Amino acid sequence: MKRNRLVRSAAAATVLLLAATACSTKADTSAERIGRGGVAMGPGVTDSTITLGALTDLTGVYASLGKSIVNAQQLWAEQTNKAGGICGRTVEIKVKDHGYDVQKAVAAFAEIEPGSAMLTQVIGSPVVAALKQDIADRRILTLPLGWSSTLLGQEYVQVVGPTYDIDMVNGIDFLSRKAALASGDRIGHVYFEGEYGENALAGAEYAAAQHGYRIVGQKIKATDTDLGAQVTALRQAGVKAVLISAGPKQTASLVGLAAAQGLLVPVLSSAPGFAPQLLDSAAAPALEKLLYLTSGYPAASAETSRMRQLVLDYQARYPGAPVDSGVVSGWVAAQVAAEALSDACTTKKLTREGIAAAHRGQKALNILDVAFDFTDAAKPSTYASFVLRPSKEATGGLAVVEPAHEVAAGRGYPLPKG
Known part of the structure; x- marks a missing residue:
């Protein structure tokens, strides 16, 4: 009996020790240190360096996009350091590839x-959804390169731009005019299973109901690359337009096969559904004729001084690399990070809480001539979308069809709760 009591006591002591160790580890992670210039420093911050993290896709379905995002953010870090850094500290970005695999990302x-100190990119709404609780627990400001509205409402997660569902609300407004749709018409929607596709579908169904249209859904997996069956089903359903919320390979398959089968209707995707490399494929003529994209950011071909400078700097740093939507989105996220870190330095709080608070104080941040409001974590930072189209003649393979605009239905859309 005495021995059993000793064993139980030892076990209890071990549990308490492990619990104390776990609490100690968490406390150390969020502990503040006062550094040079009287600045409170949290994880990733020293007197000489600010280290940022990036979880990207370099080997999966969005590999080309991920590479461009990484390159754009590394360009920003190099330029920032050349100009003296932030808060007198150099900026470093540590990059990890998850291949669009949630388990690898975790x-x-x-x-x-x-x-x-913060995460300047996490590619994939499913990935961010799996990490939401960890991000909240660790209080690390995270900028997803995924735009699902289920990521809203998280104090430490910032979707930069309109969410997929809002993009679809704006996109259906465009298709209504482009295809002269009438009440009762059918719109096809091919979409990935999971966060990205199903969030886009929710927005499409809401917008369609506002106009009296009917959505004909076709769910696919990220591994599906031959969409012949889906095109046949949509053609037989008599759709007057098609939405696609998937990757570039799926977009090329859908549009190319639709043209081949005589389904010559406008096709609209969100920006992640296109890569300029598609314009070197057999589907290029059909893409230029039929495809449109909604995006919270302007195309790299936009004739503004800020965009022209970004293109020149990127081409000088990465000769021959495409200046695609990943370059633009990666650059925008980097500017958001820069403002949050700079404002946190001003308040002398380069801690995770200080960085997040500084970020939430940004009400009208202008990046590449797009205004963002980050003060309300529960709302999109903008409700406006550009309409773009593929073009071999345009820088980055995309030309602007319509400038950023929002429709009234977007503000009335009931955003899902994450």
């Missing part, structure tokens, strides 16, 4: 998070 987050 493991990569555990590896990169403890030494990062």
